[in-house]
Amino acid sequence: MRVPASALLGLSDRKLAYPRGLQPAGSSDTPAPMRPSPSTSVRTYGMHERADHLDFDIRFQGARNELTLPHRHAYFQIQVGIEGRSQQAIGGEVRPFGPRHLSFVLPYRVHVIPHPPEALYCIVNFDQRFLWPELEVDALDLDDVSLARHPDLAPFLFQEYVDFAFDEADFARIRGWLDELHALNTGRNFGAKIAMRGIVQQIIGLACMRQEQALMRLSLQHNGKTSQRDALQRVVRYVRDNLDKPLSLTDAAAAAFLSPNYLANLLRKETDRTFTDLVTERRIERAKELLSSTSLLVREIAHQCGFTDEAYFNRRFRQWVGSTPRNFRRDHVASSRG
Helix, strand or coil: CCCCCCCCCCCCCECCCCCCCCCCCCCCCCCCCCCCCCCCCCEEECHHHHCCCCCEEEEECCCCCCCCCCEEECCEEEEEEEECCEEEEECCEEEEECCCEEEEECCCCCEECCCCCCCEEEEEEECHHHHCCCCCCCHHHHHHCCCCCCHHHHHHHCHHHCCEECCHHHHHHHHHHHHHHHHHHHHCCCCHHHHHHHHHHHHHHHHHHHCHHHHHHHHHHHHHHHCHHHHHHHHHHHHHHCCCCCCCHHHHHHHCCCCHHHHHHHHHHHHCCCHHHHHHHHHHHHHHHHHHHCCCCHHHHHHHCCCCCHHHHHHHHHHHHCCCHHHHHHHHHHHHHC
């Protein structure tokens, strides 16, 4: 059964700023996504607010009120453009969104697609456990999941860098799958959930195959640059290599391909420390090594460890170690002699 073209309204979420090299379909008929202002809070929606079922739901335009402001939700979303041209703001980027376009939205990504009045579209919402019941990862940590293990996450992780546009033949298949999903979701008979899961996987699989080169390239960058563990290693390496220089959260974040806010949150989450704590700890550890293994003057060690003021170095060293640098050196020499 083909779902009536005038059956539903919903919407997407995230942020905006024109990406480098993108020429948006900027006519007066193409609605522009709204940028969230600093004073406006971005609302997060749950499945219970935007779906008839808590695990999976599908709807066409008109079934619910359209969300016209940037927002996020705690579930996965696939939005399908059928008729009408617009733009989607997602992940800090603005991408075209029109007929035969699909949008893959990761949980908690701020996004919005302002549909024109005549637009026809479909929205598929599903909970993480619906498609990946074995994936024991918090939705906020999905960026750190290995794509070798879950390549089907790639369209959601990289939506802001790829336009998922399909030719007529592929889109005819997608429309057929949407009709099947709608019928199965309406009936919810025995085995329907298994069938729905398989159809969603086919949609994601087709998107991965059609954008294989772009997704593989982005996947390599993801594995090498943006995983949280690698990011922290790059930060620690940057701090270690620049202990004798002024160190800032902004510069360290840039060296790790992160935003300063993201790095600050990542440090708190993974180490329960601030960036200042990390730098101070590394400088004190380096100072202890130099005090133990060299005959450098205390002020020389202070400068090599990034302390421009010897008195401040003495004070910070005592706070962290419990003794002054000179006493630490004396005690170390005494203990090494026997």
